[in-house]
Amino acid sequence: MGERNKGDFIPWLAFLDMQEHIKRMKATAKKMDVFMQHVLEEHYARRKGVKEYEPRDMLNILVQVAENPNLEVKLDRIGVKAFTQVIQTSVANLLQGFKWKLPGKMTTEDLNMEEIFGLSVPRKVPLVAVVEPRLPSELYSL
Incomplete structure (x- = not known):
């Protein structure tokens, strides 16, 4: 990461992925997905067995919303991960803008x-x- 991609300068060679940027990006995305899944499992495990669980962070609130049976549109774990990434990107844009x-x-x-x-x-x-x-x-x- 942080190096120039030759495929950006010579577009007809981009499919070759000579510097293996795409391969590394896909590997990083898989690692991040596994990490987010682990974090979600921790949050679900903390809530399990506790009747009056008080959410303390954004992820706990999203998990609480996902477990609400009265929602019109059901929110699954993939949706919780997507919301988390959208919020993270929004905060990053706010800070950098x-x-x-x-x-x-x-x-x-x-x-x-x-x-x-x-x-x-x-x-x-x-x-x-x-x-x-x-x-x-x-x-x-x-």
């Missing part, structure tokens, strides 16, 4: 990363960030 800055004249040295003791170990001083679009604002209007 903007410039994130510190407010005013604050510098990275001014950040206080101390934590206070609690259920989720929150920061002592909340982080404040300023969002600025990377592209001109005319491109965001419809």
Whole structure:
């Protein structure tokens, strides 16, 4: 990953996959699928046998929705994995689509990363960030 693909520069040779990019991408996709299946199995196992299970993260909520018998459209494990990937991609696009800055004249040295003791170990001083679009604002209007 991260190297130039000769098939992109010479399209009629792309089917040969000389650098084995496609082979490696397919192998990585299989590994990611096995990993996601393992994570889903863990979440289903945690919920099994607990009547009043309180969901704590996005995947637990998706599993809870998938187990709801009153849904019009049934959500299976493949659908849960697909939703997870869509949400992950959306968050990545949100983070990469903007410039994130510190407010005013604050510098990275001014950040206080101390934590206070609690259920989720929150920061002592909340982080404040300023969002600025990377592209001109005319491109965001419809």
